[in-house]
Amino acid sequence: VVHIAVWNADGTASVTYRGANWTAIPRPGAPQSPGPHRVSELVGSRLLVDPL
Incomplete structure (x- = not known):
């Protein structure tokens, strides 16, 4: 689980995961809301997340 404080204008967010x-x-179609998110997949060097 990661915490997203704010989404950037480009649709990304900076998070700390495993240090x-x-x-x-x-995830495409998912709302970009702040708060806790579950890491679902690793896509290249990015984490695909779903809101909890």
């Missing part, structure tokens, strides 16, 4: 900084992207 490292990552770029998170939402």
Whole structure:
């Protein structure tokens, strides 16, 4: 689980996951809301997340 404080204008968010900084992207069609998200997949060097 990662916490997203704010989504960037480009549809990404910066998160800390397992002690490292990552770029998170939402699942297509999912709302870009702040709060807790579950990491669903690794897409290249980005984390695909779903809101909880």
